[in-house]
Amino acid sequence: MGIPPRTDRLHPRMAVLLPVLIATAVLTVLLATGLGPVSVSPATTAKVLASRLPVIGSSIPHTWEQLDENIVLGLRLPRVCLGLVVGASLAVCGVTMQALVRNNLADPFILGVSSGAAAFATLGMLFGVFSFLGTYALSISAFLGAGITIIFVYVISRVNGRINITQLLLSGVATSMIMDGVTSIIKLSAPNALGLHNAEFWMSGSLAGAKWAYLKLPLLVLLGCMAFLMVNYRGLNLLLLGDESAGALGVNVSRLQKALVLAASLMAGVTIAVSGTIGFVGLMVPHFTRLLVGGDHRRVLPVSALLGGILVVWVDVAARMLIAPEELPVGVLTAVIGGPIFIWMLKKSYRR
Numbered sequence: 001m002g003i004p005p006r007t008d009r010l011h012p013r014m015a016v017l018l019p020v021l022i023a024t025a026v027l028t029v030l031l032a033t034g035l036g037p038v039s040v041s042p043a044t045t046a047k048v049l050a051s052r053l054p055v056i057g058s059s060i061p062h063t064w065e066q067l068d069e070n071i072v073l074g075l076r077l078p079r080v081c082l083g084l085v086v087g088a089s090l091a092v093c094g095v096t097m098q099a100l101v102r103n104n105l106a107d108p109f110i111l112g113v114s115s116g117a118a119a120f121a122t123l124g125m126l127f128g129v130f131s132f133l134g135t136y137a138l139s140i141s142a143f144l145g146a147g148i149t150i151i152f153v154y155v156i157s158r159v160n161g162r163i164n165i166t167q168l169l170l171s172g173v174a175t176s177m178i179m180d181g182v183t184s185i186i187k188l189s190a191p192n193a194l195g196l197h198n199a200e201f202w203m204s205g206s207l208a209g210a211k212w213a214y215l216k217l218p219l220l221v222l223l224g225c226m227a228f229l230m231v232n233y234r235g236l237n238l239l240l241l242g243d244e245s246a247g248a249l250g251v252n253v254s255r256l257q258k259a260l261v262l263a264a265s266l267m268a269g270v271t272i273a274v275s276g277t278i279g280f281v282g283l284m285v286p287h288f289t290r291l292l293v294g295g296d297h298r299r300v301l302p303v304s305a306l307l308g309g310i311l312v313v314w315v316d317v318a319a320r321m322l323i324a325p326e327e328l329p330v331g332v333l334t335a336v337i338g339g340p341i342f343i344w345m346l347k348k349s350y351r352r
Contacts, residue, residue, distance in 0.1 A: 017293065036071075036324070038071060078210045082274065083313040087308035100261070105342075113265065118277055119180075145269065150265050217274075279334050
């Protein structure tokens with residue numbers, strides 16, 4: 001008998017796919033940074049960005065206008081970078097939750113996590129309830145809302161010590177409706193119209209007003225959670241076999257599930273705090289990633305992160321150009337695109 005093939009060998013597509021996605025992400029930064037109501041050519045964008053590099057920056061001739069530099073470095077680049085981080089976080093959060101509940105139709109919105117984060121964040125924005133938390137009050141309040149919601153859904157969906165998938169999805173939908181109702185009550189009680197307008201626009205999902213300061217916390221959370229998930233990719237794979245099978249193969253199921261709940265809450269809460277509610281990215285991207293590279297989470301996680309970041313950046317470009325000089329919320333466009341795709345995925349799962 002021959003030696004069985006190793007199941008952890010790198011997928012042959014990854015050697016090509018990862019460099020292509022990384023190159024696409026770099027090209028996306030160059031192109032998307034220059035696109036908008038006032039366009040900057042890719043060549044000028046590349047020169048402006050190259051001029052800030054530590055080694056070769058001083059050798060780049062200054063042939064651009066100061067306005068172009070202000071647009072690229074002050075307005076567009078932080079927005080594009082935030083889009084990459086937000087998209088990657090939402091996609092990785094979707095992968096995490098789908099592994100947790102063993103269902104490819106799970107994402108932060110379907111399970112009510114985003115609604116919980118939005119409710120707590122809105123409460124903080126309009127009434128300053130979490131202002132004592134300081135600079136990161138919005139991020140921490142959104143994280144608390146996401147964490148409380150996902151723990152609640154997770155607890156009530158367990159039957160005889162196991163997650164009941166049907167009950168999980170129904171509990172998520174019900175919890176999402178409850179949190180949406182709470183958010184509506186908070187908005188109706190808003191003390192002023194300006195605060196209500198800002199909260200409404202934020203809840204629709206937008207990268208407008210992105211600043212370099214907004215990138216630090218989401219990026220740190222993404223890198224930390226990504227590192228943890230990559231280290232535990234075998235456990236994520238085994239969870240798909242069921243709790244008993246994963247436990248028999250050496251996985252501490254309870255501890256891993258709790259860690260996944262924490263990671264998903266962190267990513268969802270921090271991401272929603274800086275971008276509002278951008279739906280369907282955590283649902284669509286992991287699904288298409290598995291079509292490309294299979295179900296091994298060692299491949300799914302990095303590819304999902306890159307695809308999610310690229311997708312959100314280009315949807316944001318469309319949002320600011322479709323009705324320029326006005327712009328649409330990114331969450332509106334992802335809903336319009338993601339809704340039909342979700343229906344298709346749902347029908348496909350029932351056919352199986």
